[in-house]
Amino acid sequence: MKDKAEKLIALAERYGAHNYHPLPVVLERGKGVFVWDAAGKRYFDMLSAYSALNQGHNHPKIVAAAKKQLGRISLTSRAFHNVLLGPFLQRVCELTGQDMALPMNSGAEAVETAIKAMRLWGYRKKGIPKNKARIIVCEQNFHGRTTTIVGFSSDPDSYDGFGPATPGFLKIPFGNAAALQAAITADVCGFLVEPIQGEAGVNIPPAGYFQKVREICSRHKVLLCADEIQTGLGRTGKFFALDHEKIKPDLVILGKALSGGLYPISAVASSKEVLGLFKPGTHGSTFGGNPLACAIGLAALDVLVKEKLPENADKLGRYFKAGLEAIADPRIKEVRGRGLLLGVELTVKARPLCEILMRKGLLAKETHDHTVRFAPPLVITKAQIDQALRIISEALAEFK
Numbered sequence: 001m002k003d004k005a006e007k008l009i010a011l012a013e014r015y016g017a018h019n020y021h022p023l024p025v026v027l028e029r030g031k032g033v034f035v036w037d038a039a040g041k042r043y044f045d046m047l048s049a050y051s052a053l054n055q056g057h058n059h060p061k062i063v064a065a066a067k068k069q070l071g072r073i074s075l076t077s078r079a080f081h082n083v084l085l086g087p088f089l090q091r092v093c094e095l096t097g098q099d100m101a102l103p104m105n106s107g108a109e110a111v112e113t114a115i116k117a118m119r120l121w122g123y124r125k126k127g128i129p130k131n132k133a134r135i136i137v138c139e140q141n142f143h144g145r146t147t148t149i150v151g152f153s154s155d156p157d158s159y160d161g162f163g164p165a166t167p168g169f170l171k172i173p174f175g176n177a178a179a180l181q182a183a184i185t186a187d188v189c190g191f192l193v194e195p196i197q198g199e200a201g202v203n204i205p206p207a208g209y210f211q212k213v214r215e216i217c218s219r220h221k222v223l224l225c226a227d228e229i230q231t232g233l234g235r236t237g238k239f240f241a242l243d244h245e246k247i248k249p250d251l252v253i254l255g256k257a258l259s260g261g262l263y264p265i266s267a268v269a270s271s272k273e274v275l276g277l278f279k280p281g282t283h284g285s286t287f288g289g290n291p292l293a294c295a296i297g298l299a300a301l302d303v304l305v306k307e308k309l310p311e312n313a314d315k316l317g318r319y320f321k322a323g324l325e326a327i328a329d330p331r332i333k334e335v336r337g338r339g340l341l342l343g344v345e346l347t348v349k350a351r352p353l354c355e356i357l358m359r360k361g362l363l364a365k366e367t368h369d370h371t372v373r374f375a376p377p378l379v380i381t382k383a384q385i386d387q388a389l390r391i392i393s394e395a396l397a398e399f400k
């Protein structure tokens with residue numbers, strides 16, 4: 001069996017580009033918070049595909065909705081209407097409190113859509129001269145992998161070798177409202193920001209930051225665009241991470257758990273003043289808003305609400321965080337996070353610890369060398385967190 005896994009890994013390495021460095025585990029099946037490899041060994045999934053699996057692997061209600069739709073109609077293109085697009089967009093708008101939504105597939109496409117929407121608004125509504133619109137972003141951001149998006153990344157792994165960068169972006173430190181205020185000029189149309197920087201290692205801004213950001217953006221007529229692809233849909237203990245700050249962004253970008261992990265589905269939601277500027281032919285996607293995606297998306301959102309997953313993330317996130325903080329190990333520098341988006345920063349490289357955790361039946365991935373992110377599906381129970389905490393303490397004890 002081990003032989004089989006090694007062969008499958010070798011096959012992927014031989015025929016696939018090496019743009020990832022996966023843990024040496026080959027998964028075959030998943031259910032709830034667990035995944036199994038081909039040898040039948042069970043693991044906790046503490047990555048949840050970077051928060052795409054908030055509803056857990058193969059949630060029965062989402063699988064049923066997908067099955068019901070498969071065999072009916074899967075793709076119409078937007079050249080025609082389909083029976084599920086309206087209901088899905090309505091649901092996204094109700095949950096985000098926005099007027100309109102524009103459906104795409106991957107997160108990066110939704111970020112690109114938001115960038116285009118903010119620029120368009122800058123020209124048509126704010127009167128910014130042609131081709132002069134600028135968008136402010138934060139250092140250590142992660143918004144995806146397209147050429148434009150990596151062009152404003154501050155991570156050399158992301159941008160080096162992929163230039164020239166798209167102009168029109170300006171980087172400021174994350175969590176610093178004064179820097180935002182200082183960076184705003186008449187040609188700035190938007191501020192694109194993650195409520196918590198997940199990929200950068202679960203960076204949480206100082207309390208009150210987003211209230212100040214909201215106030216500065218409103219005062220200077222700058223659109224506040226929240227990338228909630230990772231932090232949204234219950235992950236941090238509220239439906240959206242910015243709900244903790246009691247503010248509403250002008251645009252919100254969703255992806256990942258919008259499908260519960262069954263399908264790539266993303267969307268941008270905003271006001272009529274912003275998204276209403278798109279006219280036929282100005283933007284699109286062959287698969288965006290297809291009926292299979294809409295059926296899955298409706299079910300995925302329904303599960304989050306009906307099973308009160310944000311509430312569970314809040315309650316069990318606090319419990320998990322306290323449990324991690326109680327582990328006395330001098331190599332733990334800090335435990336931080338909100339809801340079930342937790343990061344444990346070590347004084348040493350985290351990859352070897354992830355390998356021990358894997359052997360012990362818990363999958364987690366290091367982010368930026370020193371931090372392990374623990375972000376299980378939000379359907380996790382208290383008893384399962386106790387088991388996970390036991391595995392984590394034992395792994396730390398073995399970790400030399």
Ligand SMILES: *Cc1c(COP(=O)(O)O)cnc(C)c1O
Nearest residue numbers: 106107108142143144227229230
């Ligand atoms: C994952 C992620 C993206 C990109 O989503 P893809 O579906 O991988 O393109 C963008 N922003 C944030 C905050 C993310 O976590």
